[in-house]
Amino acid sequence: MLAIRAPRAFDGARAVEGGATVMIHAGKIVGVEPAGIDLPDGTILIDHPDATILPGLIDSHVHLCADSIDGALDRLETYDDAQLDEVIDAALQRQLAAGVTTVRDLGDRRYAVVDRRDAGGEEVRPTIVASGPPITSVRGHCWNMGGEAAGVQALRLAVRERVDRGVDVIKIMASGGLLTLGTDATATQFSDDELETIVVEAHAAGLPVTAHAHARAAVEQVVRAGVDGIEHCSCLTATGVDAPVELLDRIAAQQIAVCPTLGTDPEIGPSPRVLELLTRMCVSRDDLLADVARFHASGVLLVGGSDAGISTGKPHGILAEALVEAAGCMPAAAVLAGATSIAARTCGLDDTKGRLRPGYDADLVVVDGDPLADMTDIRRVRQVVLAGSVVGDPLGQT
Ligand SMILES: [Zn+2]
Structure with a gap:
């Protein structure tokens, strides 16, 4: 004992x-x-x-295939299997050293993280919950993870492929993103019909769906579609951040878990690409944090997650910084619950973690x-x- x-x-x-x-x-x-x-x-x-x-601790949003250096997602395409494995090894060890004993990976390539989850052996590493490649539109956000699909039938097949591969959660890219060139973080990527198809198909297989959504229009769309989680949930419009209280109330009522993916190395800050885009949209860090406080006040379930791996300022093991930022927006006990018990529920590990x-x-x-x-x-x-x-x-x- x-x-x-x-x-x-x-x-x-x-x-x-x-x-x-x-x-x-x-x-x-x-x-x-x-x-x-x-x-x-x-x-x-x-x-x-x-x-x-x-x-x-549970980091509910990581990318173990990403190597924690600016341009990480762009490089994914170029890695062979051995290189992917090496990046995943390093990521897992950095997470563990930071006290993160469970990670939810929301975007890999070639199911490399799903395969690692299932690999046996004596490896000392965090428990892995994984989505496989996120489903995105053609040349949409993070297309280089290999999950492009268009049209209701193709999307249904994309969900089925992930079910067959044994993923734990379906991840969809409902808006453009800040790190994939040529996508628009203020715009949607799918129609209502397409999103509904994904959610119905995933739920029929017993899997939750979490949606990357920066655009407010995408947040509204995925709430209508009945997703289980929203990543980022920045509520961006062409003129800044705008999260109306009715929308927050709907998210709270549907018990959708929101992961605001806070947390950046204070010495380094966000990647230059993200900074430039936010500046162009006149969106400040304070705007985003003010919304996290409003989400909490509205009763929205907030989970701790960092988007670790995607840039130099967001290395694996950065969850602590996400919690420090969140503590400026909500009570400390709620922040810690969001990185432990509430995160466990979001990961489907309510009875064990x-x-x-x-x-x-x-x-x-x-x-x-x-x-x-x-x-x-x-x-x-x-x-x-x-x-x-x-x-x-x-x-x-x-
Ligand atoms: Zn992400």
Whole structure:
């Protein structure tokens, strides 16, 4: 038995009064006890005197095939399978070091991440939830991931192909994006009929659908179509950001999970291409953050995700910065729930991940300080426990 103890803990929804001793056996949490409890003989205790224990973090929006250097998505086309594998390896290790024990990959190439999810072996890496190549229009946003399709019948087949490949979620590109040249982030990419076809087909197969949507028109469209999640949800129009309250209310009422993909390395900032586009549209970071605060106030489910990998300012392992930014828009407990229990539900892992609770997977992160009081402490990763084993410490195995 392994016991991890700290004077503060967050259980996935709220602070645990007085901290906790998390008891771990055979990869599972078997008890969440008071910090001062006497331990049974033979228990290995790891005591963290000034730290906080949390469920392992979940980054709900990553691209493991992207190498964390500007132009990452443009380079995808040129990689052979061995190069893709190498990029995925490095991405997973950076995520794990940052306390991210589950990632939801929302766009790979040639199903490389789906295949990695299914690969056996002893690899120590985060749990993977994956969409495969996102479905996009011809030469639409991220077409270079290989998921172009046009017309109702082709889109139906595109969903079926992903179902056959065993994806966990269908990702669609409902608007243009900031990083694919020639696409328009303020415009839609599909008709209502096409989107409805995708959603009906995916739901019939038991899969959720999440939609990349920067354009407000695309957000309205995917809400009508009944998607389960919206990525970015920037609500861009030709003249800036505009998210009407009725739209937010509809998103909240339909319990659509919104991932605003915040988080950029403060030393580096967004990629030059993104900066230029936002400046041209007169959209500031503050406009986008103000909307995240309005989303929260409207009762929208917000999940933590970073779009990690797509640029130098958004490397793998950047989730902490997304949470720091979010903490400027909403209460800290809601931010942390969005990266643990709520994210787990969004990933379809509600029964196993995202909570300090007996029976759940023993994926934990221990950070110095108290992120509920100061979210920047979420950067201070002290220890990561994955499936009951302390990462990088042979003494902490269970
Ligand atoms: Zn993305």
